Amino acid sequence: MLKTQAQIISGYSQKINEVTTKIETTKKLIDQLSLVRIGLFLAEILFFVLLLNSADDNSRTLIQFALLLPVIGFVFVVRKQARLDREIDYQKQLLWVYQNEWNQLNGKPNGYEDGKVFESESHPFSSDLDIFGRASLFSLVNRCYTKTGKDLLAERLSHKSTKAEILARQEAIKEVQEKIEETFDFRANLHGHNIEKIEQIKTQLAGDLGLQLAFVRKKLLRVYVAVAPYITFGLVLSSIFIGGLSGNILGLFVFIHLGINIFLNSKINLVFYSFGGGSGLLNSYAEAIKWTENQPWKSSYILQLFTSKIPISKEIKTLSKVIQKFDARLNLIVGGFLNGLFLWDLQCCISLDKWYQSSSKDVISALNHLGDFEEIISLATLAYNQPAWVFPSIDEGFQLSGTEIGHPLIAVERRVNNDFYLEAKPTVDIVTGSNMAGKSTFLRTLGINMVLAYAGGPVCARSLQLSVFSINTYMRIKDSLNESTSTFKAELNRLKMILKNIEQDKNTFVLIDEMLRGTNSKDKYLGSKVFVEKLIAEKTPGLFATHDLQLADLKEDHPTALRNFHFDIQIINGEMEFDYKLKQGPCSTFNAAILLKQIGLSLD
Template sequence: MLKTQAQIIFGYSQHIELVTATIENTKKRIENFSYLRIALFFIEVALFVLLLNSADDIGRTIIQIGLVIPIAVFAFVVKKQSKLDNEISYQKQLLWVYQNEWNLLNGIKNGYDDGAEYESEIHPYTSDLDIFGKASLYALINRCYTKKGKALLAKNLKESVQASFIISRQEAVKEVLTCIDDTFDFRANLHGFDAEKIERIKAQLDKELAAQLEFIRNGALKIYVKIAPFISFGILAVAIFFGGIFWNLLTVYLLANIAFVVSKGSKINKVYYSFSGGSNLLNGYAKAISWTEKHSWNTIYIQSLFAIDKPVSEEIKKLSKIIQEFDARLNIVVSTALNAFLLWDLKCCIKLNEWHQNSSKDVVAALNQLGDFEELIALATLAYNQPEWVFPKIKNDFTLQAEEIGHPLIPENIRVRNNYNIESTPTVDVVTGSNMAGKSTFLRTVGINAVLAYTGAPVCAKEMNLSVFKLNTFMRIKDSLNESTSTFKAELNRLKMILDNVSKSRDTFVLIDEMLRGTNSRDKYLGSKVFIEKLIAEQTPALFATHDLQLADMINEHPETLRNFHFDIQIQDGEMKFDYKLKQGPCSTFNAAILLKEIGLSLE
């Protein structure tokens, strides 16, 4: 049984409370470990004082052994506390994910990117249909954090594809919907990290790292790095037992090792800096990839996303571990000691080179694949949050049938739904009506739901059947001071684009809202009339919203290829009432005279 939206909102509230409680509990545990660390410090100090004041007997030996215990416990506590810090960081991201879903369903802005960077005035429909930017369809859908995921969602909102591909994506979204509870964990593992950082890591793995590691492939160098620790600790052991000149020899040898590492410093730095601090990031991405690997996917679309058969998450964890070891160089004291005895930086470079040769290409492919899953999860989350929306049926034959279709960006409590069907052969449907009656919103409702349908997402309707159209719109035409373009010229440019697209594709569907506003009323009518006749001649289906009732009269000349619809107003006690319902035939009631009267102008 499907949940209602109220139940879904309540579910998010419960998750928010549970995660918040978990965070508070984890904070207390971290705090307790902090107190324990302080206590261990004082115990160590006390034991050291006892050691200084003890006699040279068995008691002194016991104290010396005892000095090691607080240090060992301290190291364990630090490791445990670090793990809890990572856990609380993850829990905070999970809380953000749940809170963001609750916010969206309560009318608060989505915390993910709104896609403003993809806005384009010259695209056939995205600007007119509010696909990108503030309060857009992208802003409603997007749950992508990676660069690949955001770009893929934008691409699928901008391009029409074949019916079979849309159907395969619908099946994939439905499959993700069956495990929607796991997707919040997936998103939490990606959110909060520097998205640009992972892009730099991918670029380095794919294009730069092989050349940067060239210096470490020297056979003699690799042998020396391998035996250096044995030499260091061998001299140290001899020095402890025999002292004297061996301490001087050890000092010279360790300084020589440090100098050797410093001589390779510029090359080591090139290898290191793109990865620096990326260990936690990679662990998070590895967990997300692990989820995609462990799930048994059945749909062909999702199966096709896996370019490789073997699990890659473990390889990413290995890279994360190497980077974590490499990060020791951030502490100058620790780094100096490790390089002196172990040639640590060079050792890490050798490990990285071995890893790169075995796993790099697979890991880059898997990291890119995360964007594909993000995009599917975004659509599945929309379907989960809107249980009354339906997946449309994609037809091969010319079809557009919608029952109770509404605008997805209008809140449910004020959204008005309409029924709309096109004929089996293309027609131009002229929609007349008053200002503010709902013509423009209706055109956008049809267009934006078609865009949703073509991405594989559910639509805001009780039922919808449609074939694949190439949408072209003419709604928000702007002049341009920078390009010295008047409104009329901008309109002509847009109309030419539509006509060019109509001539290229028989599958074009045109949405026009009051064309040729930048010219006089006579030319506006004649231009609109000839444009409609051109669409009829090309057998191009269209929705044509206008105030010009003369265009509705064209049905007398084209009774088979032109239909009239309208939105009207009701006047009650001198007040205008809008029901925003689409009706058959041309409009007979307009509101201009009423609006003019309200500002002191009366029409005779």
Template sequence: MVKTKDSVLTGYQNHKAVQQELLKSLKSKLNTISFSRLGLFVIEIILIALIINFGFSLLFGVLLFLPLIFFMYLVKKQMDTQHLLSYHTNLLWVFENEINVIEGKTNGYANGDSYDNEAHHYASDLDIYGSGSLYALINRCNTHSGLALLADNLGRPAEMGTILARQEAIQEVVQEIESTFTFRAELQGHKPTQIDVIIHKLQNQLPEQLQFTRHRFIRFYTAVVPLLSIGTFILAAIYGGKVWNILSVVLMFNFIFTLSQLKKINAVYLGFSGSSGLLNAFSSAVKWTERKDWKSKYIIDFFSNDADKGVVSGQIKRLSGIINAFDARLNMIVGGFLNLFFLWDLRCAIRLDQWYAASATELVHGLYRISQFEVLISFATLSHNEPEWVFPELSSTFKLHVVDLGHPLIAEARRVVNSYDFNAQPTADIITGSNMAGKSTFLRTVGINMVLAFAGSVVCAREMQTSIFNLLSYMRIKDSLNDQTSTFKAELNRLKMILDSIDRYPDALVLIDEMLRGTNSKDKFLGSRVFIERLIDRHTPALFATHDLQLSEMTEQYPVAVRNYHFDIQLAEGEMKFDYKLKDGPCRTFNAALLLKEIGLTLN
């Protein structure tokens, strides 16, 4: 069966229905556990009341202890069920989000607005970051390093070898797209900065904070205290009398001993609080990356620093278990009991020190690997959701050939595609045309698809062959009151950036949309002409959109180095119609007079 966008959408909708049924079942199970816990709590209160009324006996001691054991079992059961509920809620969100994206609604992942920079060579002009951007369309990352890595991939062209390797890796991940939803659900709902806090703690704070746990007495007493406490309790239950006093002394000593180390314990615990779920999710995500038999070299290189593939997920899982046990202190009843009988906080701190000595070194790299996979999954999801888009062919010689190239941020129903080619040698292609006819959109269409191509992604085209270019754009020029910069000065600054860059980058491609808008028409024409001549002199290819028809006459002086294209309008009974199709030659039909007439101004 040939995959289409409609079949992809249907697949997501089916997944959504399955998750909704699972969530109903889990919520019912969670309610049952909650009522059972409440029942055990009531039983415990009744037993305490009976002891107060009738005095303590061995039978009451056993009966008092059993509900507590079952209560702790139900706490564990509830935590497991809550984890499943959270996971399937996240998985439902993943499928609903993909449905929204395909239907043209907002992607729920970060839009990358923090990476936008007007000084960037092309990012602001081509809508790479921010609301409604390419980043907002592609992003499926939840970690801070994943978000930054994706931004970097879209912010500069990779080398040809890297691009080809990414293409191969993305295609491999597309084959595993169903399992990537599990990977994403595990990470969904966690703040990107949470894992950074943990990494900082592991690298910079924990070694010193754990030093107190290596004291011989602390290690010895923490090891024997369970036997001492439980043994004394059993003897007290059997023999009663003064043995209960001995148990009281043991428990009081445990309380004082824990209190004496509380400040150091709290320092160790700070930063880990409540992170068990996050670490468990990361463990599952890393395990997914480890259990696949990856074939592409790009992915295999992610594991180059691991002594044994598969070890990192186990290390994170153990850390998650330690933090989960540590979190028992958050429940006053359970934490109080565990510390009195087992010195629970100290025991967890010692386990953390043992884990750190054996496992911390590889952990950071394993966590970064998650970010690397997040980026690949982002591009793979785009490829899966857009089955008609293609991976471009890369050329080592100067080339651009596109067939049915469209803008990826324009809805498919409204998208108009164009075909276009470079000559064998660089040219300055001057594109004239009416207002709103499609000149600016075409420039952005070429540029944004190149950004996709140079990141290793699929492109919005039926066919694309291209060499690798350093894109330089001049489109949305803004003045700045804060910097005391007029529009004309801002234009000059942008032109200087382009001129400096074409001297540094022999593979530059310049995209210009209506140059020198901040000055008079004569200087605008002369400045545009001399700028195009500089590009010709440097053999730098350019797409130059303009309303100035005089520039199209440059083909008379430069018949090989300058080409003319245009977008026009069709007039039918006084109505304007746009087909947004690129055509050869300069434009002959303009619409300014018609537009002015609509607001009450008539040109003679």
């Protein structure tokens, strides 16, 4: 049984409370462990004082052993605190995810990016239909944090798909919708990390890393680096128990090791600075990938995302461990100690090279496919959050028919839905009506739902059946001072683009709002008339919103190829009332005279 939106909002509230409580509990435990650390430190001081004041050899031996206990306990507590710190960081990201969903369903902005970087005035429809930018379809849908995910979602919302692709994506989105509770953990693992860092790592894996690691592939160097820790360990033991020359030899080895490290430092730095500090990020990404690997997926669209037979999450965790060890060089004292004794940086470079030779290609693919899952999850989350919306039926041939179609960016309490259908063959539909009556909103309502449908997502309607069209729009035409382009020239450029697209793709659907605003009324009518007749001749369906009633009269010349619709107003006690409902036939009631009168101008 589907949840109502009120139940969904309540569910998010409950999750927010649960995660908040868990964060508070974890913080208290971390504070308690901090007190334990202080206690262990004080215990160590106490044992040390007892050691200094003890004259009995047996007591001194016992105290020496006791000195180890606070140290061991301290190490254990520090590691436990580190795990809790990582857990609390994850819980904070999960809290953000739940809070963001609650915010959106309560009319607040989406915390994910709004896609402004994808805005383009030259695109066939994205600017006119509010696909990208503030208060856009992208800002409503987006749940992508990675660059790949955002790019993929933008691609789906701005380019045409085939019927087979749309149906395959619908199947995948519905499958993910059934697992929606688990996707919040997936999103929490990806959110909050340095996006540029993961892109840097992917670029490095796909690019120069192989060449940068070539210096550690020399056999003699590998052999020495492999045996150096054993030699050092033997010299340390010899220095402790034998002394004498052993200590001098150990010092010489440390000096030689530091010299080797300094000599190769520039090459080591090239490798390190692409990965350094990325251990936590990769661990989180590995957890996200692990979730995708552990699901019993059925949809073909998702199954084709898995190109490796081995669990890539394990390979990424291995890489993370190498990088975590490599990060020791960030502490000059610890790094100098480890390099002097064990050639630590070279050990890490060799481990990284072994990993690179066996796993890098599969890891790059898996990291990129996280974006595919984010993009699918974005639309699945929309379907979950809007239980009244439906997945459209994608048909062959020529079809567009919908009931109670509403604009997805208008709040449900203000949204007015309309029914609409095309005839069995293409027509040009003239939509007339008063200012503010709803003509432009209706065109955008139809267009934006078509975009959602072609992305494989749910639509804001009770039902929608449609075939695959290439959408072309003409609505917000702007002049350009930078390009010395007037409004009229910009309009001509837009018309030229639409005509070219119609020639290239016969399955084009055109949405036009008040054509040729930048010229005189006579030329405007004649230009609009010629364009309407061009659409009719090309058998291209279109909706043509206009104030020009003469265009509605074209039905006399094209009785089967042109239809008239309108939005009207009611004048009650001198006040205008709009119902925003689409009606048959041309409009007979306009509001210009009333609006002019309100500002002190009267028409005779």
